Amino acid sequence: EPEVTQTPSHQVTQMGQEVILRCVPISNHLYFYWYRQILGQKVEFLVSFYNNEISEKSEIFDDQFSVERPDGSNFTLKIRSTKLEDSAMYFCASSEQTATDTQYFGPGTRLTVL
Amino acid sequence: AQKVTQAQTEISVVEKEDVTLDCVYETRDTTYYLFWYKQPPSGELVFLIRRNSFDEQNEISGRYSWNFQKSTSSFNFTITASQVVDSAVYFCALSPFGRTYKYIFGTGTRLKVLA
Numbered sequence: 326e327p328e329v330t331q332t333p334s335h336q337v338t339q340m341g342q343e344v345i346l347r348c349v350p351i352s353n354h355l356y357f358y359w360y361r362q363i364l365g366q367k368v369e370f371l372v373s374f375y376n377n378e379i380s381e382k383s384e385i386f387d388d389q390f391s392v393e394r395p396d397g398s399n400f401t402l403k404i405r406s407t408k409l410e411d412s413a414m415y416f417c418a419s420s421e422q423t424a425t426d427t428q429y430f431g432p433g434t435r436l437t438v439l
Numbered sequence: 440a441q442k443v444t445q446a447q448t449e450i451s452v453v454e455k456e457d458v459t460l461d462c463v464y465e466t467r468d469t470t471y472y473l474f475w476y477k478q479p480p481s482g483e484l485v486f487l488i489r490r491n492s493f494d495e496q497n498e499i500s501g502r503y504s505w506n507f508q509k510s511t512s513s514f515n516f517t518i519t520a521s522q523v524v525d526s527a528v529y530f531c532a533l534s535p536f537g538r539t540y541k542y543i544f545g546t547g548t549r550l551k552v553l554a
Contacts, residue, residue, distance in 0.1 A: 356540065368484070368530060370541035381540050416484060425472065425536060430484035 327351045329431035331417050337437045338407055346402045346434045348417030357400045358418040358428060359392065361385070368416065374400065407438045441466050443533050445545035452521050453553050460516045460548045462531030468492075470536035473507065473514045478528040478547070487529075490514065492536075521552045 330349045338344050350357050359371040372382040374392050391403045400419075404411055414433045420426040442465040452458045464473065475487040488498065490507050498505045502519045518525055528549045532542040 358540070360542075367546045368532075368542075368544040370543070373540040375540075383541070414482060425534070427474070427486060427489050428542060429486060430476070432481075432483040435482070 329417055329419055329429055331415075331431040331434050333434060334432065335435045335437070337439065340409060340438055341406050344404050344407055344436060346404075346415050346417075346436070348400045348402070348431055349398050350400055350417065350419030351421075351429060352398070354419035354421050354429075356380075356420040356423075356426070356428075357392075357394070358420075359402045360416045360418065360430075361413040362416065362433075363413045371402070371415075404436075407436075409438050412436060412438045441468075441533060441535060441543045443531050443543055443545035445529075445531055445548050447548045448546070449549040449551065451551040451553060454523060455520050457517060457519050458521050458550065458552075460518075460529050460531075460550065462514045462516065462545060464512050464514065464531070464533045466512075466533060466535055468535040472534040472536065474532040474534070474542065475505065475514075475516050476530045476532065476544075478530060480527070484530070487516075518550075521550075523552050523554050526550060526552045 332347045357374045360368050362368045370383050372386045372392055373380045389405045393401050414435050416433045417431040418428040420428045444463045471492045473490045477485040477487055495507050504517045506515045528547045530547045531545045534542050
């Protein structure tokens with residue numbers, strides 16, 4: 326069964342460093358998303374991406390964040406200068422043909438900022 | 440305002456007991472989708488079910504059943520004859536139709552099934 330994959334599973338970085346989280350959405354999906362979950366809290370929407378542009382973003386998704394689809398398979402989230410409060414699990418998701426199709430989530434990348 | 444409330448933070452049951460996880464949502468949209476996801480200890484989010492606001496039929500899938508009541512804005516999830524493998528955090532989520540792509544998650548209910 327097709328699934329969303331994410332790498333790395335765990336990333337440790339120093340405050341102020343740039344990180345890139347990678348995702349490979351399900352191959353025929355057109356909509357891509359990033360969410361984050363601070364430990365023990367709820368899952369929060371960051372950004373959605375369609376047709377090579379951001380379709381929606383939350384207040385969390387400030388200028389420190391950016392997303393890109395550098396090729397036909399990868400979808401990346403970049404955090405330019407990490408802060409301690411960026412420590413969280415980051416989930417990538419994709420949905421098929423329309424924004425109302427079910428979003429399928431990847432296994433997550435745990436980001437730890439020291 | 441769009442909001443999902445899962446008032447039960449943690450529930451513990453003994454194996455084979457039935458358990459119901461509550462979800463109450465708020466939205467002004469007339470068309471929306473509701474979801475349940477399971478987050479096992481390994482951390483991934485596993486899709487369980489999706490309902491649209493026009494379909495109030497209850498659904499059963501094996502030991503899982505869902506009760507959608509628009510009148511009370513609730514979408515509750517029942518596990519019958521719970522098993523240790525059901526131990527996880529369960530999230531209810533809301534997605535308004537068309538206006539936004541995002542899912543609005545509740546805070547989750549941690550279910551512990553004891554052997």
